[in-house]
Each structure stands twice: as C-alpha cells, then as structure tokens.
Amino acid sequence: MNSNYSDEHIVGKLFFDSLKPEVGAKVLSELDPLSEAELLKELESPQLSRILNVMPSDDAADVVADLSQEKQDKVLQLMDKEESADVKELLKYPEESAGGIMTTDFFALNEDVTAGEAIVYLRKYVQKAPSPFFIYVIDEERKLKGILPIHNLIIVSPQKKLKEIMDEEVISVPVDLDQEKVAQIVAKYNLTVVPVVDNMGKLVGIITSDDIIDVIEEEAEEDIYHMAGSDEQELSNSVFKIARGRLFWLVVTLFGGLFACLILRSFRLALERIVALAFFIPVMMDMAGNVGTQSSTVVVRSLATSNINFSRIWKVLFKEVKIAALIGLMCGLGVGVIAIFLGGQGLTLGVVVGISMFTAILVAALTGTAVPFIFRHFRIDPAFASGPIVTTINDITALSIYFILANVLFRVMG
Structure with a gap:
C-alpha cells in the first residue's frame, strides 16, 4: 500500500477488505466518484472480480469502465463467465446513453x-x-x-x-x-x-428508478458546474488541469471587464463633470447581472427538463419582459428617488438613474433568456450561459445604457 496515504485511508481499506463480497458490492456502488477511484487503485484484481460478480450488471460495468485497460482485461477474465459477458455487452454502449445505464438483469x-x-x-x-x-x-x-x-x-x-x-x-x-x-x-x-x-x-x-435518480443528480451537478464555467472532473484533476479548465471562461470575463473599462474611459469627461454618476455604477451592474442570471437559470433548467423548447421562445421572452418590466419599474423608481437626495444633482440624476435601472434590467432579462436558446441552437450546453457569459454581457450593456442616457438627459434637462 502507498506509504503516502493517511492512517484514515489505510484503516478504511482494511475495513473494506474484511467485508463479504455482497456487502463490499453495496459499499462500492454507493461511494462518491473520488473515493471510488482511490479504492479501485488499491483493490487487487481477484478481490475486485469477486465483488463485481455479485453486483448488478450495470453497476459492475460502471466500475469496470473506471479501470485502466490492462486492469479491465484482467478483472473481466477473472469474473464468472456469464457476469463478464453481461459487463462486456454493457461496455459497448456510450456511458451517457440508455445502453450505458441499463441493466441486463430482467425477467x-x-x-x-x-x-x-x-x-x-x-x-x-x-x-x-x-x-x-x-x-x-x-x-x-x-x-x-x-x-x-x-x-x-x-x-x-x-x-x-x-x-x-x-x-x-x-x-x-x-x-x-x-x-x-x-x-x-x-x-x-x-x-x-x-x-x-x-x-x-x-x-x-x-x-430502474435508482439509475434514473443517479442520472438526474448527475445532470443537475453537471449544470451547476457549467454555470460556473467548470466541470465535474475538477475534484480528481491536477491543479494545472483545473486552472486550464477554468481559465477559458475567466478570460472571456476578463476581456468583458476590459471592455467595460473602455466604456468608462470613453465617458470620463462626463464622470469628471458629474462625479455622482460613479456612485450608482455598482448598483447598476449588480442588478443587471442578478436579473440576467435569474432569467438564464430558469431557462436553462426548463430546457434541461424539456419544459420549454424553441417553439415557445417568443412566449418565454414575452413573459420575461413583463416580469423584468415590473421589477425594473419598482427598482428604477426606488433607486431614482434615492439618487435625487444622495447625488446632489437634483431631479436630473434621479431620472437618469431610474430610467437606466429600468432599461438595464429589461435588457438583462432579455439577454438571460435569449443566450441559453442561442447556445442550444449551436449545440452547446446552455448551462454555460448562466455563468460568466450572461453576467459579462449584462455588465457591459448596463454601463453603456447608463452613460448614454446620462449624456443625453443631462444635455436635455441640464
């Protein structure tokens, strides 16, 4: 056994070795992926083959699929002929297909x-x-x-x-x-x-239903990882691989942030003239990002469960527009009134902030709804849209709306 393993790991391995194959099979099938991977490295092929002989064929196939090719061949050779044939048959199918999760044990x-x-x-x-x-x-x-x-x-x-x-x-x-x-x-x-x-x-x-529950949990977990621009392999990957996997979406947001900097730079004269505009930049960006994330999360989950499809896109968009308009109206009025008293620019700043908030929330909801549909159209997992992409787009659009309206309204209203 590897001397680098902790005492807890060694004790766990010794405990597992003491179990009967039937009990070991149940324990192995219930382990999380990381613990299973660590245990499979330590189990000798004869012991593992005895355990797999008493496991349901679909669970046994999942375990064998996680082994190296050399260990797969050895374990399958040591297994009972009938059980080995069932596992080999299941291994022919893609892991995330009906064939990959089915069992051949039926009457x-x-x-x-x-x-x-x-x-x-x-x-x-x-x-x-x-x-x-x-x-x-x-x-x-x-x-x-x-x-x-x-x-x-x-x-x-x-x-x-x-x-x-x-x-x-x-x-x-x-x-x-x-x-x-x-x-x-x-x-x-x-x-x-x-x-x-x-x-x-x-x-x-x-x-069976237990396999379906596993699929639902797996798909939900996958969506959550994708929303963060990551994947479910992170726990078992090296630091370098994890950093490389996260970097792409972080670079996308980095360039989005730099673009937001350019927007601020292009309106620097307005900021110098009316410093109070800077007070409400964080509020504007946060609200747009939050509303966009809410809309995209609802759409992503509905697409994943087939509750909505492309034939209903206009209905979904219209509903989100109505929701966003109501939220935007309340938030715009509230923050607009606050801006009148805190900004030191009177009614004009209040109108700018209020209308900008309303418009930014409306656009954010549309973006959060539309982007997942666009991703699905190009056969990209729409869960990716709920994280960095939507947030970055909405930050940029919120800033643009805010400063364009500020320039126009301050000229008109003085």
Whole structure:
C-alpha cells in the first residue's frame, strides 16, 4: 500500500477488505466518484472480480469502465463467465446513453407462455435474483411485445397466455438515447422502470428508478458546474488541469471587464463633470447581472427538463419582459428617488438613474433568456450561459445604457 496515504485511508481499506463480497458490492456502488477511484487503485484484481460478480450488471460495468485497460482485461477474465459477458455487452454502449445505464438483469418470457407456467419460471428466477416487478413479454425474435405486472398473475386463469393479458402499450426507449432524455421520459410518464430496445425492437435491458435518480443528480451537478464555467472532473484533476479548465471562461470575463473599462474611459469627461454618476455604477451592474442570471437559470433548467423548447421562445421572452418590466419599474423608481437626495444633482440624476435601472434590467432579462436558446441552437450546453457569459454581457450593456442616457438627459434637462 502507498506509504503516502493517511492512517484514515489505510484503516478504511482494511475495513473494506474484511467485508463479504455482497456487502463490499453495496459499499462500492454507493461511494462518491473520488473515493471510488482511490479504492479501485488499491483493490487487487481477484478481490475486485469477486465483488463485481455479485453486483448488478450495470453497476459492475460502471466500475469496470473506471479501470485502466490492462486492469479491465484482467478483472473481466477473472469474473464468472456469464457476469463478464453481461459487463462486456454493457461496455459497448456510450456511458451517457440508455445502453450505458441499463441493466441486463430482467425477467422476460415468450408471449405464448401461460400464466401458470410463468409462475413456475418466476419461482426459479427469484432463487438467484431479486423478485421482479414486471414480466417483459417477448416474441421468438426477442422483440418486446408487452409488459405484465407480476401481481396480475394471481388474478387470471393459469391457462391464459401472456399475450392475452399483457399491456401492449408499453413505453420503451432506444438503446442509443441520451440518458437525460431517458430521465425526462421516466418523469413525464411517472415510470418506475423502463425497458430498453435496440434498433430492431429487441429487448436488451431495463433502466430502474435508482439509475434514473443517479442520472438526474448527475445532470443537475453537471449544470451547476457549467454555470460556473467548470466541470465535474475538477475534484480528481491536477491543479494545472483545473486552472486550464477554468481559465477559458475567466478570460472571456476578463476581456468583458476590459471592455467595460473602455466604456468608462470613453465617458470620463462626463464622470469628471458629474462625479455622482460613479456612485450608482455598482448598483447598476449588480442588478443587471442578478436579473440576467435569474432569467438564464430558469431557462436553462426548463430546457434541461424539456419544459420549454424553441417553439415557445417568443412566449418565454414575452413573459420575461413583463416580469423584468415590473421589477425594473419598482427598482428604477426606488433607486431614482434615492439618487435625487444622495447625488446632489437634483431631479436630473434621479431620472437618469431610474430610467437606466429600468432599461438595464429589461435588457438583462432579455439577454438571460435569449443566450441559453442561442447556445442550444449551436449545440452547446446552455448551462454555460448562466455563468460568466450572461453576467459579462449584462455588465457591459448596463454601463453603456447608463452613460448614454446620462449624456443625453443631462444635455436635455441640464
């Protein structure tokens, strides 16, 4: 064992070694990615293969996928032949597809099997696997024909064939469908399990509710990282890789900040003449940034859950404009009144600050709503729009609006 590891890590490893494979499998499947990666480095291939033999095939495939190619080959060779074949089959599919998260442990019977025969098969099945909730009814070519809840077997005649009592309107997903789309389908139809079929309609696996919960958590975590211009690999990456990953979006905001500096420089004469304008710059930029972030966060989450799409973009924009107009009106009036008394420039400064605040909030809401749609159109994760991009754009537009209105209104109103 690596001498650099802490005593806590060593004790944890010794404790894990003392567990039975069945218990070790449950512990391993519940570990966070970083802890799992550290443990997998320490586990010898024979021990790991014994644990994987008793894990559900989908969880075992996830673990094997995290191993080096050399260790993958060794572990798969040491595993039981049937379990190894299931894992190898699952590893063929992209990690974030329906095939990548499905399990091949399911109970399927031919459509011509009778209810009485199905009960006999079920008794044999539960001796080596957990009791299933559904029977998946297939034909001779293993094409999915229907689904039957297990409890229905006890309320029908034993002579009835499964094809006579099954539900033919079964919701399934293609094996290559993105996991986020699978989660949306499960949520939409309130499913506890969803069968997976290949391009020929053959049943190849099922996705259970616990896997869907994992997907939802993973996608939500990914969106949060993206909103910060980062990714979920940070915890296990080196300092250099983390800095490189963050740098791109920080450079974008850096140039945005420099552009804001140029705006201030171009209006320096106005600032020299009316120093009170500088008092309200932070308020203007903060409010625009906050409103834009609120709008983009709502849109990003709605796009991720398919609650909105491009066909509703104008409806969403119009709604955000109405919300922003109401917020802008209240904030503009409030800060405008304050500016009259604090700025020392009388009514003119109050009007400038109030109208600028109203306009900046309105533009910020439009930007925060539109940018995620633009990102989605170009097949870029719209979660990126909720962080540095929207904030930077709104800072620049708020400053521009503020000083352009100040120049115009001070000339007109004196």
